[in-house]
């Protein structure tokens with residue numbers, strides 16, 4: 001799952017509706033006088049998990065701080081998708097060591113995919129770490145903290161086939177009060193050879209559809225106007241209602257959430273080219289409040305490399321899915337993920353990725369050099385034989401091409417009018433507001449009488465390679 005949500009979680013911006021909850025209502029007996037500080041790295045799924053962690057801690061009497069030097073508990077929710085993601089965490093842990101020296105009682109915990117990948121080994125490698133918790137074990141955090149407060153090192157990296165945290169009400173962190181994530185499933189059954197996710201997040205399990213619809217309804221009542229349905233591969237969402245045997249597919253789930261309220265926009269991430277059905281596309285076309293935007297990772301434009309990656313589709317299959325999207329939803333925004341320099345990738349095979357980009361002309365793309373990950377099938381079966389300078393040259397080539405395509409696609413939007421959901425004040429000017437159109441593009445325009453959370457028609461007057469600039473009409 002691409003898209004980075006890295007860094008300090010601004011617990012002060014925590015959703016007011018939950019801020020004082022555990023402390024005020026149950027303060028006398030529940031507040032334990034302990035403060036936690038948390039940082040979250042990696043993808044939207046990790047960010048959404050941090051919201052579950054905050055909820056578990058608040059319900060167990062913890063309060064929050066934005067300064068790790070004032071914290072009794074320091075948590076870092078980690079990513080393991082590439083080597084540099086883990087290096088970043090190790091460097092950050094060193095910065096906490098000073099606090100530990102000043103306040104020996106401070107508990108330091110590592111959560112998420114790096115914790116799951118390394119397990120107990122992390123305690124040997126990083127001596128100042130007290131707790132190691134995998135993505136399926138956040139309910140056990142209070143017990144693990146107690147163990148650590150007793151002077152033990154505490155680890156729980158058990159992966160689950162059931163856990164979806166469906167009954168835990170996430171604390172909305174650092175958000176704008178308008179857009180929110182809803183995790184609809186956990187884990188992944190696809191075994192792409194380059195990917196650690198199946199090992200760090202376990203087998204796929206879909207969350208009870210009714211709890212997802214209920215969360216969307218609650219968010220709408222709290223003033224949110226957009227939800228993003230999250231899963232490693234949303235297209236394989238499948239929930240069976242035990243009572244009625246009714247099966248809820250991803251298309252059906254989207255329809256159920258779209259019917260919560262026509263003023264609640266729906267987005268989703270991440271789709272998989274081999275599983276994305278026409279039913280999903282027709283459902284998107286049927287509901288105005290399901291955004292016309294799809295993130296469809298291609299990874300490579302060459303079928304031999306796709307087979308080595310075990311992606312489950314060919315170049316031709318992927319192009320047909322793109323054609324189908326454009327047939328059923330002509331104005332659909334499309335973005336992707338690309339890995340360049342995968343094992344044995346020949347120059348002409350790289351050029352097929354370049355050709356694919358020219359064929360699709362993506363609005364946006366996350367592009368990376370292949371980073372070999374321990375214990376993946378690719379590490380076991382293939383040699384990471386593409387020289388670093390060739391990987392870098394190929395990456396630069398596609399980054400430059402994508403910049404061109406991004407600007408081109410934005411240029412095509414000049415003169416068009418889009419329905420925009422206002423998310424806040426532009427960073428550049430207090431007099432400007434920003435929001436996104438259906439296609440997930442950021443648009444800035446003069447504030448006039450509009451406010452955050454409003455829908456407004458904006459006519460695009462100009463653009464940069466990354467932003468559309470317009471005027472409300």
Ligand code: SF4
Nearest residue numbers: 188190192195197232
């Ligand atoms: S679909 Fe492939 S790349 Fe995506 S999370 Fe699953 S295994 Fe990883």
